[in-house]
Amino acid sequence: MRLTSLPAALSFIGSLASAALIERQSATSIYKSTGSGAWIEGMAVRANGNILLNRLDVPELWNIDPVTKTGTKLLTFPEAQSLAGITELTPDVFAVVTGSFNTKSFAVKAGSWGVWKVDLTGATPTSTLIKNVPESGF
Numbered sequence: 314m315r316l317t318s319l320p321a322a323l324s325f326i327g328s329l330a331s332a333a334l335i336e337r338q339s340a341t342s343i344y345k346s347t348g349s350g351a352w353i354e355g356m357a358v359r360a361n362g363n364i365l366l367n368r369l370d371v372p373e374l375w376n377i378d379p380v381t382k383t384g385t386k387l388l389t390f391p392e393a394q395s396l397a398g399i400t401e402l403t404p405d406v407f408a409v410v411t412g413s414f415n416t417k418s419f420a421v422k423a424g425s426w427g428v429w430k431v432d433l434t435g436a437t438p439t440s441t442l443i444k445n446v447p448e449s450g451f
Contacts, residue, residue, distance in 0.1 A: 351368055351370060351371075352368060352369040352370035352416050353366050353367070353368060353369070354367055354368065354369035354395070354396060354397055354398070355367050355396070355397070355398050355399045356399070357399045357400065357401055357407060359376075359405060359433070360404050360405060362379065362380070363376050363377060363378050363379070364376070364377040364379060365377075365387075365399060365407065367396035367397070367398070367399045367409060368395070368396055369395045369396065369397060369414060369416055370395070370416045371389075371394075371395075372389055372390040372391070372392075372393040372394060372395060372396055372411060373386050373388070373389050373390075373396070374386070374387045374388045374389075374390075374396060374399075374409060374431060374438075375387060387431075387433070387438045388431060388438050388440050390409075390411045390429065390440065392411070392427075393411035393412055393413060393425065393427075394412070394413035394414060394415065394422070394425070395411070395412055395413060395414040395416075396409055396410065396411055397410045397411070397412055397414060397426075398410035402430070404434075405432070405433040405434045406430065406431070406432050406433070406434065407430070407431045407433070408428055408429070408430060408431075408443065409428070409429045409430075409431050409440075410426065410427070410428055410429075411426065411427050411428075411429055412425040412426035412427065412449075413425035421450065423447075423450070424447040425447075426445070426446045426447070426449040426450075427442060427443075427444060427445040427446055428442075428443045428444050428446060429441065429442055429443060430442075430443050
């Protein structure tokens with residue numbers, strides 16, 4: 314098929330794009346936290362399909378099972394006030410950023426930030442400090 318004009322080419326591309334669209338699915342709640350609102354800062358999806366959520370308002374890491382619609386607090390980081398990032402390093406091993414951020418005043422405590430390794434490969438979750446990063450900011 315040869316397209317001889319720009320309008321014909323754009324029309325053809327538009328046809329291809331609309332053919333690939335599917336009907337939008339509706340949103341579904343998979344878990345509702347109890348108590349006052351939680352400030353979720355980041356998330357990661359585990360190999361088993363569960364969702365890890367880190368909270369900015371408290372230093373907690375949560376595991377959400379979207380099938381059973383249940384949530385479990387996995388770890389608390391008592392030296393921190395907040396969790397501010399999460400990424401998977403290897404299967405079921407994650408790096409989590411901790412520090413002190415006040416969600417009411419938006420104040421950041423200088424020198425409070427660090428990176429922790431969270432290992433979910435065993436029966437019990439473990440956390441190990443990788444490095445304090447006192448020079449970092451938010």
